[in-house]
Amino acid sequence: DGSPTSSSRSSGGRDSSVSSSSSSLDSSPSRRRSSYKKAKSSVQNSTDWRRTDQERVAIFDATNSTRARREWILEECTAPHKRPGRPTGIVFVESICDDQELLEENFRFKVRNSPDFEGMTEEEAMDDLTKRVRKYEEQYQTIKNDGLSYIKVYNLSSKLMVNHIYGRMAKIIVPALMSWNIGSRPIYFCRSGETAAGLESGSSLGASPGALGGSSLGVQPDAVTTPQASPWATNAPGGPPGRSAVRGLTLSPRGIRFRDALCEFIRREGIEFMRHQKHAAKDLSTGTSVNGLMNRVGSWGHLKALCEERAMHDDDGGVEEEEGIEMFPFPCHVMSSTMPRAVQTASWDSSPHPVSELSNLNPLDKGDYTGHELEDISTFDPEWYAALTNDPFRTRFPGGECYGDLINRLEPCIIDMEQQVGPVVVVSHVSVIQALVAYFRQTPVTECTGIEVPLHCVLKFEPARG
Structure with a gap:
């Protein structure tokens, strides 16, 4: 629809606009006029939206497939008299497909799912498209400049093919474009299991009425209060418990x-x-998984036997192991934090x-406050706690991190998850899963601190095909 999408990031003191060359396929004059009108409105909205002190990225998805259209975008977004004091970088993203099998598959997906072709047979829709x-x-007109x-x-x-892409664009945008794929595969998130000291056994998120209260920030479940942990102040003997006491539990x-059930x-x-991959052995072999499609599983014969329903099943639709068939005859990317309980x-x-x-x-690294619940912190550092209450996303723990820091270090992990073509399992902690859930369900990441992540529960996401 061409509307700007927020992705607040620093980019060397400049705004960055990513403009997609994807387009509608209807070239009638009335459609072109309508498309230009919408494009003009969207460009204006995006430039207005970026008129803040905050660094922002706008994605302009429209028909930018001619030299004239691209020159118009450059003029609107970069001309000094239109963007005084706000230099803006423009990156064009052009998608080119000349693989006939891939085009055929994508065309059929479009005609089967687009309302543009309602009332037509598939053959009629394919001919029209x-x-x-x-x-x-x-x-x-492809980009040649x-x-x-x-x-x-x-x-x-x-x-x-990458041309004049530097800094953050090279580090984040290019790997992301290489990772995104149209395959549908499940991604599972869960917290690490309960520990002997009840480290992960705190109340569910948002259970405490009234604002932040420990669990709504995802802080309480990742911390532990010991009998010796008294309200802490700088230079107080004993201080907060050592990090090993908090993080080394099994x-x-x-x-x-829970681990066995998982x-x-x-x-x-x-x-x-x-079983839902009709041509699993063929399709998976062309994927982009960072670990390769075999991913250290059994032979392709095992996969083929499974897909042909010869491998394992019972009368109730469950699964039983058969002699000669591996327990996990499918690719799976398993990721965890380095915390012993997660591993x-x-x-x-x-x-x-x-x-x-x-x-x-x-x-989330709570720095000097590791091992303390928010209720304790509100007592011995009320000023910092007030700042946290006012802005839970950007308030940094003394000597530790804020949620904004957490988002930055999760980017490589998200790219890793996106490029998989088989199931992905992520075992982590409340704060991390909150951020990942916000990403995959496309909700503002600044609001992730209120997302509930229950203990001993698996969250499943399945990015839609196409």
């Missing part, structure tokens, strides 16, 4: 039962995922998949 594409190709900053994506990121018997749940989910939750004896232990998935 093909004619529109040919008409569009007559007017299409190497003085522009642009990224060309070929055949769904099988190849990228699972309780209840936490171990293993069985993921096994069943993964097998069901493979233990993600480590399953029957799984051939390695666990990627990533410090990026560690809980």
Whole structure:
């Protein structure tokens, strides 16, 4: 719809606009006039939206497929008299597809799901769409001006051409474009299991009435109060408990039962995922998984047998292991924080998949206040607590992090998750999962501090195909 999308990031003191060359396929004069009118309104909205002290990125998704249209965008967004004192960077993203099989698949997906083709048979819709594409190709002008900053994506990121892309764009935008794919696969999030000291056994988020109260920030469940932990002040003897006392705990018997139940749940989910892949052995072999499609599972024969319903099943639709068939005959990317309780939750004896232990998935670092609940902090540091209450997203723990810091270190993990073509399992902690949930359900990340993440519960997301 061309509306600006917020993604607040620093970019060397400049605004950055990413403009997509994707377009509608109808080239009739009335549609072109309507498209230009909407584009003009959207560009104006995006420039107005960026007139703040905050660094912002706007994504302008419209028909930018001619030199004239691109020159108009540059004039509107970068001309000094139109953007005084606010230099703006423009990056054009052009998607090019000349793979006939891929085009055929995408066309069929479009005609089956777009309201534009209601009342038509699939053959009629395909013929209509093909004619529109040919008409569009007559007017299409690829980007040839190497003085522009642009990224060309070929055949769904099988190849990228990058020109004049520097700094943050090279670090974040390019890897993200390489990672996004149209495949539908499940992504599972869960907190690490309960520990012997009840580290993760606090009340559910948002349970405390009245504003922040410990759990609504995701702080209380990741902290532990010991009998020796009294209100802390600088130079007070004893101080907060050592970080090892908070972070080095392992699972309780209840936490171990959750780990085993999680293993069985993921096994069943993964097998069901493979059964829904009609041509799993063929399609998965062309994916973009960072670990490769085999991902250290059994042979493709096992996968093929499973997809042909010869592998394992019972009368109730459940799954049983058959002789010669691996327990996890499907690709699966398992990620966890480096906290022992998280690694233990993600480590399953029957799984051939390695666990990627990533410090990026560690809980929000509370610095000097590690081991204290917010109720304690409000007593011995009321000024800082007031700042936290006013802005829970950007208020940094002394010697630690704020949620904004957490978002920045999660970017590589999100790119890793996005590029997978098979199931992904993430075992982490409240603060991290809050941020990830906000991303995958497309809600403002600044509001993530109020998202509930219950203990011993799995959250499943399935990015929609296309």
